[in-house]
Amino acid sequence: MVLPFGFYGYNISVKFSEKSGGIMERAAYIVLGIVAFCWILAMVAGFIILFPMGLIGLLVILGFGLILIKVLKERLANKEDDYYDKNVEK
Secondary structure (H helix, E strand, O other), rough: EEEEEOOOOOEEEEEOOHHHHHHHHHHHHHHHHHHHHEEEEEEHHHHOOHHHHHHHHHHHHHHHHHHHHHHHHHHHHHHHHHHHHHOOOO
C-alpha cells in the first residue's frame, strides 16, 4: 500500500506492507491490554481500601469478568462463526 503525502509542494510516497500493519496492530493491542490491566488493578486496589463500600465494586468487576470469560469461550467454541469469518467475502 502506498500513501502519498504533500509537504510544501513536495510529494512523498510512503510504502506500508500488510505485514508491518499487523505488527503495529499487535503492538497497539499489547499496550492497550497492559494499560487496561493496570487500570483494573488500580480500581481493585481502591475498592479494597474502601472496604465496606468497595465490596460492591469488587462484585461488579467480578460479574463483568465472568460475563467476558463466558462470551470469549462461546466465541472460541463456535465453528459457524469461524467458517463465515474465513470464507465469506466482505
